[in-house]
Amino acid sequence: NSDKSYSRGALIVLEGLDRCGKTSQCGRLLSYLEELGHAVELWRFPDRNTGVGQMISSYLANESHLDDHAIHLLFSANRWEKRSLMESKLRSGTTLIIDRYSFSGVAFSSAKGLDVEWCKAPEAGLLAPDLVVYLDISPEKAAERGGYGGERYEKLEFQKKVAQSYKTLCDATWKIVDATLSMEDVEKQLRQIVMDCMLTCQKGKPFSELWQ
């Protein structure tokens, strides 16, 4: 039993507002860990490649309309369809870097006015991350970076609400990194935090599930 969890991979989640630099940092982290010879994969949610993911993608592109509850459950289903693969990867020693997870699910849907507890319920039983890094930037600063695409949620007024929702979700276990620092400084901090977490997991930290 303890043998199995020995040297398992780490489940690392990056969260933050649109334009916080999350996706670039995920890519940089992936290259760094690969160069060090670690088994590592970069995943993202929504995973637009599955059937459910395609429904989500067309919703985000404003090509379809769905009830707020219905789309929330699709985002959750999109994580559930990857759950068993996620667990087997981690058990086999692969570290997963995940660009958005259940916290995005709850932050974005509750920003629309859905009840937080209702939003959390379908996430219960998914694997809990070993590390959540929040790349912290104000919605105003993020908007100044430009490059909001045309997707449904990429508007300053809505991002302000999402920022509030993230604040209520954030707990003492989250690592907050100042996303307004230079790319290099953010990267440096991220590497340190991630290496610490990977070491803990290698030593046999048990898996746990959302949502406690």
Ligand code: 2DT
């Ligand atoms: P990107 O593909 O640009 O990251 O944005 N979202 C994401 C939700 O509303 N619920 C979720 O569960 C997840 C994972 C955040 C996708 C958009 O979808 C939002 C931005």
